[in-house]
Amino acid sequence: xxxxxxxxxxxxxxxxxxxxxxxxxxxxxxxxxxxxxxxxxxxxxxxxxxxxxxxxxxxxxxxxxxxxxxxxxxxxxxxxxxxxxxxxxxxxxxxxxxxxxxxxxxxxxxxxxxxxxxxxxxxxxxxxxxxxxxxxxxxxxxxxxxxxxxxxxxxxxxxxxxxxxxxxxxxxxxxxxxxxxxxxxxxxxxxxxxxxxxxxxxxxxxxxxxxxxxxxxxxxxxxxxxxxxxxxxxxxxxxxxxxxxxxxxxxxxxxxxxxxxxxxxxxxxxxxxxxxxxxxxxxxxxxxxxxxxxxxxxxxxxxxxxxxxxxxxxxxxx
Numbered sequence: 001x002x003x004x005x006x007x008x009x010x011x012x013x014x015x016x017x018x019x020x021x022x023x024x025x026x027x028x029x030x031x032x033x034x035x036x037x038x039x040x041x042x043x044x045x046x047x048x049x050x051x052x053x054x055x056x057x058x059x060x061x062x063x064x065x066x067x068x069x070x071x072x073x074x075x076x077x078x079x080x081x082x083x084x085x086x087x088x089x090x091x092x093x094x095x096x097x098x099x100x101x102x103x104x105x106x107x108x109x110x111x112x113x114x115x116x117x118x119x120x121x122x123x124x125x126x127x128x129x130x131x132x133x134x135x136x137x138x139x140x141x142x143x144x145x146x147x148x149x150x151x152x153x154x155x156x157x158x159x160x161x162x163x164x165x166x167x168x169x170x171x172x173x174x175x176x177x178x179x180x181x182x183x184x185x186x187x188x189x190x191x192x193x194x195x196x197x198x199x200x201x202x203x204x205x206x207x208x209x210x211x212x213x214x215x216x217x218x219x220x221x222x223x224x225x226x227x228x229x230x231x232x233x234x235x236x237x238x239x240x241x242x243x244x245x246x247x248x249x250x251x252x253x254x255x256x257x258x259x260x261x262x263x264x265x266x267x268x269x270x271x272x273x274x275x276x277x278x279x280x281x282x283x284x285x286x287x288x289x290x291x292x293x294x295x296x297x298x299x300x301x302x303x304x305x306x307x308x309x310x311x312x313x314x315x316x317x318x
Contacts, residue, residue, distance in 0.1 A: 001082070004028055006201050006237055007115040007132055009083040012074055014047070015062050016120050020071060020237065022207045027073040029213070032057040032066075034122055042122040049122055070215070083120050085113025085132045085201075094118065096194045100131050103148065103191055104141050111137040115199065129196035135203030138235070145198055146186040155190040156183070169256050172291045174309045180300060185259040187235065200235040209233070211240045212251060215283075216276030221292075223270040223314075224282055231263040238285075241267065241295070247280040250295060254285030261297035268314065269295040 004010065008019040010028055017030035032052055034042065040050035052060065058067065066072045089101070089112055097114055104112065116130035117123040133141040148154035157165075162179050171178065187198040202209065211233060228234075230242035230249075239252035241261065250269055252258060261267040271284035271293045284293045294313070301307050 010079045011081040021213045030072050044121050085115045088119050089113050107137045131196045132199045138200045180304045212276045216274035219273040222273040227266050228261050235259050247282050250282045252284045257295040260295040265297045265299040
């Protein structure tokens with residue numbers, strides 16, 4: 001069997017977990033997403049399931065067995081079924097997903113997948129499409145998405161949609177700054193009335209790329225200013241920004257701050273300074289709500305005329 005990797009799902013009994021990492025040889029790093037519930041809004045094989053919030057997952061009896069205080073870790077021998085996005089796509093008969101596949105015709109079908117509720121057969125009428133593209137092909141897909149928006153083949157989010165995402169993220173950044181950073185990521189759009197996210201996952205040949213996944217020794221809260229020197233994995237999980245000074249790089253464990261700055265740009269970032277395998281990293285996303293942590297591209301904000309918007313934030317942590 002191929003390695004279990006990010007955005008796969010696993011099943012233990014009737015509980016479904018989303019995989020949150022690549023190093024899963026003994027225990028699978030994951031989080032509980034769906035569980036049986038007589039009041040659940042999802043139905044599979046005649047049984048009702050509920051999509052769990054973070055708090056509901058931690059309150060579930062399953063948490064007592066697998067939750068380690070930060071994440072769920074399921075022993076591989078307890079995994080009863082593995083769901084892989086690239087394999088699901090072969091069998092999926094979903095007109096909405098097929099539209100997305102056809103749009104990304106520059107990517108081999110074998111390098112695409114669909115994750116989330118569609119992967120495990122628990123989608124609802126309100127389910128978005130969590131569309132996965134693997135490795136180097138993701139960057140070609142992202143460029144296609146960007147050109148699609150420019151040509152009008154795809155539609156950008158309207159202000160209401162951005163407001164919804166902004167409030168959901170619970171971050172201490174001005175709305176204008178959040179939207180400016182998000183819009184140039186080119187990893188979400190509408191294809192007519194179908195909304196989808198374009199999600200990065202490493203190819204199997206890239207799984208062991210040396211980027212740490214486990215927490216290190218906490219040193220202190222810190223704010224750093226540095227230049228990005230490598231942006232190959234800024235959309236990964238954890239996202240990794242290699243820097244030219246101060247620390248080896250930024251490790252980001254929240255989707256909110258993936259793709260924030262590109263190679264050659266100067267970033268200001270706040271998080272937890274940690275020592276991992278002898279190297280120093282700034283870790284962002286050390287807790288679920290990142291109200292006092294961030295990654296910002298100063299180059300982008302200067303270009304967009306938004307530097308005044310963040311002066312107060314920077315002064316707070318100077």
